[in-house]
Amino acid sequence: METYQIYSLTSAVLFVIGIGGVFITRHFIKKIIATMIMGGGVFLSFVSFAERDALTFADPVPHALVITGIVVAVASAAFALALARRIYQQTGDISFSNDK
């Protein structure tokens, strides 16, 4: 067992937890958190394979992708939060109506 294997297996588990969370949880904020956890799993798998392919330094391309990815994920989370808050203010709903 090597370091990258531990984290790549963890990344798969995190991704599946995130997908399950998107289906199972009801509240908007929890759904947003679930998507962020999915994203975390994807980033973790990228970086763990970058560490496996390291020569004198780790593979920089996945690192660069993950750095941009984190910032983009945050921007999309902000948009999702804005939508969720607007929906709550207009209708009082805290989840999608067909989930009730």
Place this chain on the structure above:
Amino acid sequence: MDVFFIIVIVFLLLNIVMGLFRVWRGPAVADRLLTTQLFGTTGMAILMVLAGYLGELTLLNVAITFNVLAILLVISLVKVWKNKKGETK
């Protein structure tokens, strides 16, 4: 010496695990927040020990990043939740 550093890091991680109980329990938002602050400090300590263990001094920059942003959450709680009924109990 390396073994000693690993023991210290594992010990500090276990501290974080213990502290999770207070995040879970609450009861007030402020309780959860102060535990998160404790996690941040513990994380900084872990980063410093890792910097010595791996000999990678750039890790100190990560610790400073945590450090200068630690106050942000507290200020946002204090300002944003002010005069809000919120979850006090």
Place this chain on the structure above:
Amino acid sequence: MTIVELITVIFLVVGCFFFLAGTLGVLRFPDLFSRLHALTKADNLGLGFIAAGMALHIASPWAALKILLIWLFTLLASSSTCYLIAHFQKEQDQLKNRKEGE
């Protein structure tokens, strides 16, 4: 084991002790204000001792300066955090009491 290593080990152990004390305090103390007290102990002394130990171990002036900065910022941030959270909680409690009084 050289004398510097010995001092590092002692500092780290003492720092770990304060972190344990802080965590246990946050877990066991009965109300928020005493928990804040426990938190600041871990922040100030725990991090301070670990910082001192690692500064000795790393033994580079630039890194020692950074570690000192980390500790000073944490001192500042944790004492202000303590004040702000306590003040916030006091206001919240007053607000709640007033609402219950009505």
Place this chain on the structure above:
Amino acid sequence: MSLIIDGLLAILAIYLALQSLLAPRLTQSVFLFFAFGLALALAWIRLAAVDVAITEAAIAAGFLGVLFLDALRDFAPRIPAKNEAVQKQYSKSQTKSLFLPRLTLWAGLGLFLLIALEAVWKIPEGGGLTAAAGTLLPESGVENPVTAVLLNFRAYDTWLEMGVILIGLLAVFAAGGKMAYRKPGVASQDPLLRQVILFFTPVLFLFGAFLLYIGKTGPGGAFQAGVLWGAIGILLHLGGWPFIALMPRWLGQLLLTVGLGFFLVLGFLFMAAGGALFEYPPAYAGILILIIETLAAISIAAALSAIFALLNQIGEEADEIESTT
């Protein structure tokens, strides 16, 4: 021996992810999610990705926490009657027989977990671009391979990514309503809060600039500096100096687009000179990258703090509606 740390971190991350989704209360979820961010930041360190760790630390400890805390304020129970009705509806739907759909869901998730585990276990070796990046590194003008990839080799990705952040801001704007900050800035009354904000503003600025400069040789760069500078905007907004909203419109627009625009103009200039898009002459690459990074960091900072200001505005509007009714 050091695998103990990795194992513990992995278990911690999985546990925190599970708990933050399964916790019954919303505040529990959100704060456990902050702890998850911390665990991930430590995981990046263990995987020798210090650049990513700095970004994650700045995002998870600062920006994301503030966004979620601000949103949580909205969802704290303010209309008890309605919430109770919703709760009742929930408990009613819980009692309905959902055995078959749930079984399908869990079986599907279990199967998917197995597939995902096998996929990451068996991913073929030898695909990476490490060697290619290593041979080109001397021509890129910087010494840190990650910065070289971000701003030289794959510069158009970074350029488009800044466009994505800008579109995110516009989307929040569309969902959130008006940007005009009607109230004049009211500086915070609490003297200590004022002093803390006034102390940390220059510290954040200096450390951001340090990270920007150090990005040439070591971990750091435009994104990390951008997030740190964005935190300045958030701090000042919270302290009652909403300078993003108060500044003249043209200045705000300039700050938001300067990174994207300069990048584009530069790219086309080199194209006109006969190279490819974003093909810098190696002699000037270092200084050009530094300029682009500075402008990009300014744009990212402006976009992030504007996103926060808009989201905060949504909550304040709701408060006004609440206080008038």
